[in-house]
Amino acid sequence: MNGSQATGGFVLCFCRLQDGNQLYAFPCDACGNVDMDSLSERARHNYLYARALMGLQVGWPAVQSIS
Structure with a gap:
């Protein structure tokens, strides 16, 4: 995880378009905020940076539960 360590129950994940590997994950709420x-x-x-590259180098983010 290249964002910060998740402290809540959800993370917003950005994956590389090229191979689908996760690049970044950030703590968020259930709506992805x-x-x-x-x-x-x-x-x-x-x-x-990840937000700026959505659709270019990284895919649209997805909310994932960590609990």
Whole structure:
């Protein structure tokens, strides 16, 4: 996981389009909302980077339960 460690019950996962491998995962709520204020600076940068590359290098994110 290249985002931050998940502390809740869900993570928002971004996978590489090329092979489907997970690149990034960020703690989120059940609807996929990420609290950017709770992310570290590096995780926030990775989150914004992943969002910018949706459809280009990474697929649309998916919410996954971690419980």
